[in-house]
Amino acid sequence: MTVSQAHFRRRLLLRRAAGxxxxxxxVAATAAAIAAxxxxxxxxxxxxxxxxxxxxxxxxxxxxxxxxGIKAALWGTIWLMGLTAAFAVPLGLGAAIYLEEYAPRxxxxxxxxxxxxxxxxxxxxxxxxxxxxxxxxxxxxERSVLAGSLTMALLVLPIVIIASQEALRxxxxxxxxxxxxxxxxxxxxxxxxxxxxxxxxxxxxxxLALSRAIGETAPLIMIGALLFVPFTPSGPMDRFTVLPIxxxxxxxxxxxxxxxxxxxxIIVLLAVLLAMNSVAIVLRNRFQAGGRR
Amino acid sequence: MKFLRRMRSAISESRxxxxxxxxxxxxxxxxxxxxxxxxxATKTPGGAPTQTPGPQLSGSxxxxxxxxxxxxxxxxxxxxxxxxxxxxxxxxxxxxxxxFKKICNGETDFNDASRPVKDAETQACAAKNIELVEFQVAFxxxxxxxxxxxxxxxxxxxxxxxxxxxxxxxxxxxxxVRAGFPDMPLTxxxxxxxxxxxxxxxxxxxxxxxxxxxxxxxxxxxxxxVQGIAGDDNALGYFGFAYYEENQDKLKLLGxxxxxxxxxxxxxxxxxxxxxxxxxxxxxxxxxxxxxxxxVKAFMRFYLENGKQLVGEVxxxxxxxxxxxxxxxxxx
Numbered sequence: 027m028t029v030s031q032a033h034f035r036r037r038l039l040l041r042r043a044a045g046x047x048x049x050x051x052x053v054a055a056t057a058a059a060i061a062a063x064x065x066x067x068x069x070x071x072x073x074x075x076x077x078x079x080x081x082x083x084x085x086x087x088x089x090x091x092x093x094x095g096i097k098a099a100l101w102g103t104i105w106l107m108g109l110t111a112a113f114a115v116p117l118g119l120g121a122a123i124y125l126e127e128y129a130p131r132x133x134x135x136x137x138x139x140x141x142x143x144x145x146x147x148x149x150x151x152x153x154x155x156x157x158x159x160x161x162x163x164x165x166x167x168e169r170s171v172l173a174g175s176l177t178m179a180l181l182v183l184p185i186v187i188i189a190s191q192e193a194l195r196x197x198x199x200x201x202x203x204x205x206x207x208x209x210x211x212x213x214x215x216x217x218x219x220x221x222x223x224x225x226x227x228x229x230x231x232x233x234l235a236l237s238r239a240i241g242e243t244a245p246l247i248m249i250g251a252l253l254f255v256p257f258t259p260s261g262p263m264d265r266f267t268v269l270p271i272x273x274x275x276x277x278x279x280x281x282x283x284x285x286x287x288x289x290x291x292i293i294v295l296l297a298v299l300l301a302m303n304s305v306a307i308v309l310r311n312r313f314q315a316g317g318r319r
Numbered sequence: 320m321k322f323l324r325r326m327r328s329a330i331s332e333s334r335x336x337x338x339x340x341x342x343x344x345x346x347x348x349x350x351x352x353x354x355x356x357x358x359x360a361t362k363t364p365g366g367a368p369t370q371t372p373g374p375q376l377s378g379s380x381x382x383x384x385x386x387x388x389x390x391x392x393x394x395x396x397x398x399x400x401x402x403x404x405x406x407x408x409x410x411x412x413x414x415x416x417x418x419f420k421k422i423c424n425g426e427t428d429f430n431d432a433s434r435p436v437k438d439a440e441t442q443a444c445a446a447k448n449i450e451l452v453e454f455q456v457a458f459x460x461x462x463x464x465x466x467x468x469x470x471x472x473x474x475x476x477x478x479x480x481x482x483x484x485x486x487x488x489x490x491x492x493x494x495x496v497r498a499g500f501p502d503m504p505l506t507x508x509x510x511x512x513x514x515x516x517x518x519x520x521x522x523x524x525x526x527x528x529x530x531x532x533x534x535x536x537x538x539x540x541x542x543x544x545v546q547g548i549a550g551d552d553n554a555l556g557y558f559g560f561a562y563y564e565e566n567q568d569k570l571k572l573l574g575x576x577x578x579x580x581x582x583x584x585x586x587x588x589x590x591x592x593x594x595x596x597x598x599x600x601x602x603x604x605x606x607x608x609x610x611x612x613x614x615v616k617a618f619m620r621f622y623l624e625n626g627k628q629l630v631g632e633v634x635x636x637x638x639x640x641x642x643x644x645x646x647x648x649x650x651x
Contacts, residue, residue, distance in 0.1 A: 086397075087393060087397070088393075088397055089390060089393055089394035089397060089629070089632060089633050162426075163424075168426070169381070169411075169426070247411070247412065247413060248413075250383065250411060250413065250421065250426065251411065252383075252409045252410060252411040253389060253393070253410060253411055253412050254389070254392070254393040254396055254397075254408075254409060254410040254411075255409050256396070256397070256400050256407065256408070256409075257407060265379075265381075265409050271412075275386070275389070275412065277540065277542065278386075278539070278540040278541065278542055279390065279542075280541070280542070280559070280561040280562045280564070280565040280566075280634050281565055281634070282565060285542075
């Protein structure tokens with residue numbers, strides 16, 4: 027009896043130690059990720075924060091680092107992201123609703139499902155080639171912000187679809203059944219019960235998708251996004267440039283002063299990203315609070 | 320309470336529907352605008368040339384191509400806008416080869432190029448009835464660099480460079496580069512294979528464009544190469560002269576001996592082409608039919624007349640006056 031108790035106690039101590047060690051490992055993993063991000067942010071902020079100001083935000087590109095500004099790239103990014111969201115969100119959400127709520131479970135939907143998952147992993151340059159052939163050349167949209175955002179919408183569509191599907195799938199079936207039992211039609215159940223319940227998850231998917239799109243350069247260079255643009259887009263057919271292209275170019279210029287511009291550009295890009303995400307988070311919290319209970 | 324909750328959920332439903340309606344409407348509007356704009360955009364280039372070239376021009380000029388030449392075109396476009404605010408000049412960085420594809424497809428008016436056009440590219444253009452007019456706008460000198468701690472290498476011959484960089488080269492120690500060099504590992508740095516600088520260096524040193532040993536540290540960003548060489552006592556690397564000029568304190572410049580003595584790259588030796596064979600001309604190619612448009616012609620004239628000062632400002636070496644005169648004659 028005492029032998030097995032002593033044995034148990036020893037095991038217990040070991041198990042507790044293992045538990046603490048595991049928790050410590052998890053903390054270390056989190057700390058490492060945050061530290062890397064922190065170092066990056068501090069470095070960029072220290073280098074570029076003095077450069078960020080009205081002049082920087084309101085000037086067009088220049089060969090003189092101290093006169094160069096980010097106006098064209100900033101507005102290009104805002105246009106591109108707005109249009110990308112306008113295309114990708116309704117299409118992605120619609121496809122997800124169809125696949126989850128309407129489509130029969132057969133081999134065809136399974137094939138579609140596998141293909142969507144694969145598309146999410148296709149390198150972005152491939153979407154650039156598709157955009158160049160389809161939007162720029164076949165549809166003759168030229169090197170417009172419209173062609174760019176359509177390409178970007180294709181790029182992020184799989185992410186939106188998959189995230190929305192996951193969110194819809196997480197809604198308990200009992201909610202649908204309760205709706206049907208009360209005589210609601212399928213579309214009534216989808217729009218009044220399932221989608222509102224899934225909205226927080228859907229919003230998270232949209233944030234992830236747009237966060238990916240805002241940092242992309244390769245597909246945009248492929249479709250002919252520019253670098254020196256001395257005007258802001260005034261319509262979807264205007265030529266454009268975006269923040270990551272401008273930042274990359276500044277970072278690779280020989281003159282050191284351009285490195286400061288690059289750091290300032292990164293700060294602006296982060297600010298746009300944060301602003302975009304906080305809009306989505308505010309929307310999500312509103313739906314979460316108001317939608318159900 | 321119950322009533323309130325119902326109210327709230329009703330509001331959120333209507334908000335959701337509203338959101339969807341707005342999104343779909345926005346899409347419809349954008350697509351409609353797109354159609355509208357595209358037709359008006361295709362009309363303008365056809366209508367513009369009927370005007371006589373007055374002092375104030377309007378229109379838009381599309382440029383793309385080499386990221387090496389980009390800073391020059393950017394500087395010229397920036398200055399041109401001050402005298403011709405009605406002309407929108409835009410420039411991209413699709414690369415020399417990517418830019419030639421675009422110009423031969425009629426998508427751009429001029430192409431920045433860090434090497435001369437290839438026969439295959441001229442033919443591809445000719446197949447679409449597009450003729451290219453070549454303008455030389457500047458010189459660049461590819462510079463060979465080592466770490467400042469390297470106190471033995473001052474100059475390398477073209478043959479030594481070739482023995483280091485040619486495909487299949489097994490030289491991994493400085494002592495194998497030249498008898499008398501110390502027993503020190505050799506680490507190599509160079510531009511990546513998409514770069515026009517890589518094309519040019521491999522062509523003049525190894526005898527064939529893109530033929531290079533693959534085991535070197537490659538980067539598309541020359542600043543990365545600067546950092547690499549500055550932090551590695553064993554380093555040898557090459558990149559554009561402008562990147563050396565901005566980092567003289569961190570790097571040691573080597574001379575190159577092509578048979579007539581050791582020459583270091585400098586503004587003078589690049590300009591008089593005594594820094595051979597690593598001086599290279601930089602070009603702008605313009606579509607023949609685009610040159611008929613007054614705004615394009617005015618832009619190229621401005622490029623050749625004012626580019627000289629700007630070329631130096633962005634780190635390249637201006638061509639001799641005679642070259643600019645000769646290129647200006649092509650505009651007559």
